[in-house]
Amino acid sequence: MPDDRLITHLRHVDLAVPDFDKQVDFYTGLWGLSRVADDSGVVFLAAEGSPEQYIVRIRKDEQKRLDLIAFGVATPADADALAERLLAAGVQLITRPGAMDTPGGGYGFRFFDLDGRTVEISAGVEPRRHRKIEPRESIPVRLSHVVLNSPDAAATRDWYTRHLSFALSDTLAHPHLGEMMYFLRCNPQHHSLAIASGPHTSLHHASFELRGIDEYMFGTGRLLRAGIRKIWGPGRHLAGDNTFSYFADPHGNTVEYTTELEQLDEDAWHPHVYDFTQPEVSDQWGTANPIDEIIAQETFNEPDRGVFVPPPL
């Protein structure tokens, strides 16, 4: 692992949408998150199995956008150290480190990444009282990972490895189109973040971990029976060895149910480059629908309106 790593884990993904009620109903109903705090036009959603105060924030806005993605560091001093490091490297901070007024409090700051997404770093957030998810209980245990589209994915990968000390776990490549996705880790989990090559800056997907294979399949079936648009799956990827079922949320953001994402021995790990046109790379089980242009279009999402625009809260 990089010895200057300060980020410990992914905390939450924050979305803004026009049809607030529909979005909240989807995530609290079928998707299985719990509403923990409300403000006017903002709702914070937790996973019952996670100590995070919330893993998704939904904010009402006229325009759909990704508000931010949030990562944790161990201590307020680490937040200060990371802010200093970013400032020294010329990264544009949106806010300086200070007390936060979101659920659980804590100490944090925000900045723009290379593509203009807002990233939040925090420490000292009060843990949420959580519980063990029971066998066959098909609700998310926690947020697993977030994947971002970037017009220059290699440059964004380099930015996250240089400034935030993410490590490259694996790469997906196409024989003619070149490298298409970079899996990045900030702890032994194979990836907490991935950067996909896309036509514009946008959210590719957010992934939620279920308890195990059985719970993942029950959850997948619940979404299918409810008529939620399935984009791809069910299947099991080679990179990360995790299962996948991708669905569209009411605003066309792709969300994933996953489980059994690989934990690496970081000292021994050597990154692979996988040819994702090989069926066993994208879908080891052979159960998913074939990759087609519709899947690609869905995961490109719309160009994000939040590029270099900080969210209002």
Ligand SMILES: [Fe+2]
């Ligand atoms: Fe994923």
